Amino acid sequence: MPQASFSSKEFADPELCKGLLRTLRDELDGPLRFMEVCGSHTVAIFRSGLRSLLPEGITHLSGPGCPVCVTHDSEIAAFLALAEKDNVTIATFGDLMRVPGPKGMSLKQAKAQGARVQVVYSPLDALALARQEPERHVVFLGVGFETTAPGVAATIQTAAAQKLENFSVLCCHKLVPPALEALLQTSAASQQEVGAASQGGIDAFLLPGHVSTILGVQPYAFIAQQYHTPAVVAGFDPADILQALLLLVRMRKQGKAEVLNQYSRAVQDNGNPRARAVMDAVFSTVDAPWRGIGLLPGSGLAIRPEYAAFDAMQRFSLTLAPTPEPKGCKCGAVLQGLLTPPQCPLFGKACTPANPVGPCMVSTEGSCAAYFAYGNL
Amino acid sequence: MSDNYILLDYGSGGKSAQRLVSQVFVRHFANPVLETLDDAALLHMNGPIAMSTDGYTVDPIEFPGGDIGCLAVNGTVNDVAMLGAVPKYLSCGFIIEEGLPMDVLERIVASMGNAAKKAGVLIVTGDTKVVPKGAADKLFITTTGIGEVQRTPAPSGHNAKPGDAVLLSGSMGDHGLTIMALREGLPLEMETRSDCAPLNHMVAALMQAIPQVHTLRDPTRGGLATTLNEIAGQSGVAIEVEESQVPVNPGVAAGCAVLGLDPLYLANEGKLICIVPQEFAEQALATMRSFPEGAGAVQVGTVLEPGKGLQQGQVALRTPMGGRRLLGMLEGEQLPRIC
Structure with missing residues (x-):
């Protein structure tokens, strides 16, 4: 869908990004699994090549951020x-x-x-x-x-x-916020089940810049307050995303959980x-x-x-009739950050962008489609 | 012509059809082979022959930098030239929607005549059909071209070898973005124009200077990314492209940012990809740069042995900040009817 763009050359500057990557690497003090919940973030992270440069220990998860993908x-x-x-x-x-x-x-x-x-x-x-x-x-x-x-x-x-x-x-x-709440509940439950600190859980959220231009920051407060999970509203250029990751790493280091706004050039707090x-x-x-x-x-x-x-x-007197989920499709687990797309048995075989089985492969902004198109290099 | 609009009569084969042929087509395509007006053109050719055909349905039919007429000539001329051949003759088939203004048809046919002259080819045979209003959209043109192959084996998408340099003759996305912006009525901050141009003269010089050219392809529909994927697949190699080296005009870059498009997937109508052994790269670039249509020629990538991080048939993009990702094929249509 067409979106107004606050993209700017400065925030894509390769030298700035390389510097931020170095700082991020230096300051990272343990594994961090962050989830973005916006199709534009998914694409930006893959397209810029950022994914291949993230320091070891930072895991990128793509949540239910593509509106087409989550259409039932x-x-x-x-x-x-x-x-x-x-x-x-x-x-x-x-x-x-x-x-x-x-x-x-x-x-x-x-x-x-x-x-x-x-x-x-x-x-x-x-x-x-x-x-x-x-x-x-x-x-x-x-x-x-x-x-x-x-x-x-x-x-x-x-x-x-x-x-x-x-x-x-x-x-x-x-x-978006009710979906985040559902994800946090699942994440907490799965962590209890598995018993590991960081297996299938979400340590931090990269919050969607476009949605936040409307919502502001307050509707996300529960993420920090009830679930003690740090979150940052971020823009879409590589330096935006890196800056946001740095803020997340620093909050975690200080044992703080807050909702911060990195994308202040487009998002007002209210x-x-x-x-x-x-x-x-x-x-x-x-x-x-x-x-x-x-x-x-x-x-x-x-x-x-x-x-x-x-x-x-x-x-037109329409009702939504219940429909079964496609057989073998792991999109639910992918959207919740429990599996990465290549871990789904259908990925790249029965399910491709030309012949999508599940929602994440349908839209170019879906996480499976992004993995397929941009690879896991 | 006496009528202001094309009528169904003009496709009847009768007198009005004859008038259209002689007063419009023969006048603008003027050459002795066509002027015999026999049932077929009599041609004399030497050696192996390259042949290509293409249908043109672009909407709108006139746009900054060209029109459906010059596109129909240059597109086919370029396809024939990509075999390292010298294009000689074109045929053309017109499907005209009833009611097309006569002056529009004249302009398009004149543009075809000029393009043929510029490319040095003769339009030697043709056909005209008029269909009822609504059965076609204004004007569709199909051209077929033949040319003489200069060297065998001819350059081919199957010939790219690990270690080869991937060269590009100029900026990407000009045609695709121009058409997209026009069709959708999207106001752009900066003007863009189609790059529609014949490439055969530049190809002839390349073939002359560097017989070792492995591959020539023009990245039309699907753009650079799709064409490189085709080559990687056909040749059983991998290719890596340096994103910062790919030339994109500022107007195209700005338009792509607004529309969420990727210039590497947009159509080009006057650019080519040339793959040569790395030691001939500089010479090939110098040859291309001596032509206006190759003034912006640069090396954008390298052909790799598959298996080192990339599989056979894959194309990777090295991004400006040093990241690496796949540059995949276009899935379905990015925009309909651009050429």
Whole structure:
């Protein structure tokens, strides 16, 4: 999905990065397993070659940070059911096109078979489409975390103000903090089970820069307070990530657990209250299914009754039918940092980007897809 | 032409079709072989022949730096040239959507005529079909080219050897990003233009100067990354590329940052990859740099023996800060219909 970029040349400077790597190596005082929960971080860490340079002892885990990857089979099934309807045009971000549903069917295949599926760059483009085609009903697929949800909420408000009757949103938005909480609970449980300090557990979090522009820092406070795990909101250039890792190492050394903001050039500590207000006005919090993880309490958004006219679930009387997880797929364990992608028996064999079995292989930002594309050199 | 728009009549084979052929195509492609207007072109060729065909469906059909016409000529000329051959003759097939403005068709055909002249090839035979509105998008062109192979074995994707230098004739991603930005209506801070150009003159000089050229390929769709993966696979070798050495124009780099694209996967229409034994690298670079289309030529990588950290068919990228990662193949489409 397109994101505003605060990328800057200074933060990609090779000499700066080499210096930070040296400091990191010097200050590291024991193994550190950190997890990022943002597809852009996954890609940045692999693409920059940073992964191959991390000091021995630092383990990079890719969590459930790709919104496409965590979109549940049952939600994809609903997208496909809508695409099959006469007079419905599906408007979607491009990265959902390839995601396979329960029977291996994707929006791309549905389009080839005659469904009207239009790739858009913003929910407002979907609104424009609805105005251009008054005889068709345009459904925007609302997928994404707190970064994209405010824009979709504002679009629904605009549609309401314009009394648009042929537009609705299939709302599958998900929230990051509840997923982090679920991960920390699993991590704590697995550590107790295994009895080892750092086997399958998460020592620290690299928090998502884009999501945090909306949330700010406060919603993550529980990570430090309840789970005594250090966390840093980080930008996406190599020096951002290295600086954040250094902050994590230093906190751990000092026995401190706090939530710090490395990405202050884009993230304000209180986030974007206006965007959150719009989101709250249109959406309410619900339990939501995450692919590979399952139902997480309070982790999704649904359209409030005031805006029911724009809720595709209601307009088309859709329900999310339970679907089984793909056989042999270890995405759940990968998303929780319990396994690395190459440890899954399907990885690179039955499951490849051309023929993905599990969610982590589907999107280019998924952790399995990143391992596959950029290698483990 | 009397009509302002292409009508279905123009594909009928009757008088209006004849007028279109003589007043548009023959006029702009002017050469004695075509002008006989027999059922086939009579050609005289020497030695082994290289042949290539390609369909062009780019949207939009006119863009900064070129149009579908010069693309259809240069694209096929370049494919033939990549065998170290001298391209001689082209055929062209037009599928025109009813209602295409006549002046647009004239511009495109004139552009093809100019491109052929620049490349030194003759367009000797062709065909025109007009399809009802909606059955095609404005204009599709298919060209086939043949050329004389200068040396056997000809340069090939199967010939890259460990120790060879991987050379690039210039900047990456100009064509792909220009088309993408235009199509999506994305305003870019800096102007970009397609690099659409014939490469056959530069190839002829390379073949003359360095008979030891192992591989020539033009990184069109899928870009540098995809083409290098193909070569590594065909030759059973590994390749390592130094990211900081790959030239990317500032406008393309800025556009890629905004759109989340990687210039190494974007199409090029006037660049080539040349793989030569390392001892001939400097000479090959000097030869390329003596042509405007090769002014930015640089060595970007090395061919490696597989097994030392990289498997056969793999391409690795050394990043500016010294990291190393795979540079894989493009999965599916990055953008549709760019050439």
